[in-house]
Amino acid sequence: GAGRPSDEGVRDTNDDAQLSKLSCVRHGYFQDSFVHHFVRRPARRSPLINRGGTTVWCCLQCPAQPSSLPLAPKRQVVVLGAGYDTTYFQLASEGIYADKYIELDFRQARPLRLPLPSCGIAQAGRVVTDRYCLLPIDLREPSQLEAALEEAGLDPAAPTYVLSECVLVYLQPQHSREVVRWLAEHLECAAMVVYEQIQPHDAFGQQMLINLESRGCALLGIEATPTLEAHQQRFTDCGWHRAEAHTMDHVYSRCIDPQDKRRIERLEIFDEFEEWHLIQARL
Numbered sequence: 559g560a561g562r563p564s565d566e567g568v569r570d571t572n573d574d575a576q577l578s579k580l581s582c583v584r585h586g587y588f589q590d591s592f593v594h595h596f597v598r599r600p601a602r603r604s605p606l607i608n609r610g611g612t613t614v615w616c617c618l619q620c621p622a623q624p625s626s627l628p629l630a631p632k633r634q635v636v637v638l639g640a641g642y643d644t645t646y647f648q649l650a651s652e653g654i655y656a657d658k659y660i661e662l663d664f665r666q667a668r669p670l671r672l673p674l675p676s677c678g679i680a681q682a683g684r685v686v687t688d689r690y691c692l693l694p695i696d697l698r699e700p701s702q703l704e705a706a707l708e709e710a711g712l713d714p715a716a717p718t719y720v721l722s723e724c725v726l727v728y729l730q731p732q733h734s735r736e737v738v739r740w741l742a743e744h745l746e747c748a749a750m751v752v753y754e755q756i757q758p759h760d761a762f763g764q765q766m767l768i769n770l771e772s773r774g775c776a777l778l779g780i781e782a783t784p785t786l787e788a789h790q791q792r793f794t795d796c797g798w799h800r801a802e803a804h805t806m807d808h809v810y811s812r813c814i815d816p817q818d819k820r821r822i823e824r825l826e827i828f829d830e831f832e833e834w835h836l837i838q839a840r841l
């Protein structure tokens with residue numbers, strides 16, 4: 559296996575992520591016809607989590623849509639630490655495809671009857687098809703990253719969208735830097751979107767860390783990237799031409815479509831405004 563025994567807690571964070579997504583779907587925040595396959599015991603999450611999850615979904619899914627990548631002969635998506643992210647299947651069910659959609663994670667593929675493109679092989683926890691690949695690797699090993707992308711047939715010259723949602727933060731800073739640098743050096747035309755916690759050093763940030771640690775995982779990468787500026791610098795130091803970082807408070811107020819916002823705000827009674835701003839300023 560790709561993991562080490564102490565990685566169990568980090569892998570389990572995926573279950574939590576999918577549980578929250580299913581809660582959003584069940585409360586009408588967004589649509590996903592597949593995430594329920596990956597949640598054993600559905601549970602209601604608080605309106606705070608539902609609204610936060612939806613904000614992330616709105617800003618990650620829009621650029622993730624291969625149709626919004628520049629018109630090019632090939633459009634590619636690489637998802638780091640994808641867990642049981644169902645975006646590929648949801649987009650496919652809407653008729654939206656990238657030429658390559660590659661998911662990388664510790665996890666191995668589950669034997670599910672999902673609508674995989676034909677001509678694929680699904681064996682030993684891996685799926686390799688022309689369009690969609692799911693490969694179990696340890697992101698801390700650049701050689702595994704390189705081998706997986708080669709096996710998946712990624713074209714380093716074609717436009718590539720790289721997504722990392724709550725993943726790099728679980729890696730030691732030197733490992734996350736190595737991943738970021740490797741991608742900058744090997745992809746000729748890429749955009750990378752990273753979503754993770756910042757500002758862990760005040761009382762509220764500490765509480766968020768303690769909650770995570772009590773579930774058996776440490777946010778190792780966070781020591782190196784405590785501020786928005788440090789996040790940006792990590793990318794420019796590692797070879798990316800340009801980097802921009804924003805808090806989710808900024809994203810919610812400035813980047814979400816006002817019509818979507820009105821719809822979201824009508825779904826549940828919401829009175830946790832103070833906590834909302836405290837959390838959103840640290841993501």
Ligand code: SAM
Nearest residue numbers: 569571572575639640641663664696697723724
């Ligand atoms: N991105 C998914 C989402 O948002 O639904 C899952 C996020 S979950 C919080 C973190 C994921 O990162 C887990 O699925 C875990 O297995 C993966 N991960 C963490 N460290 C990793 C590593 N070194 N190599 C591969 N995957 C890793």
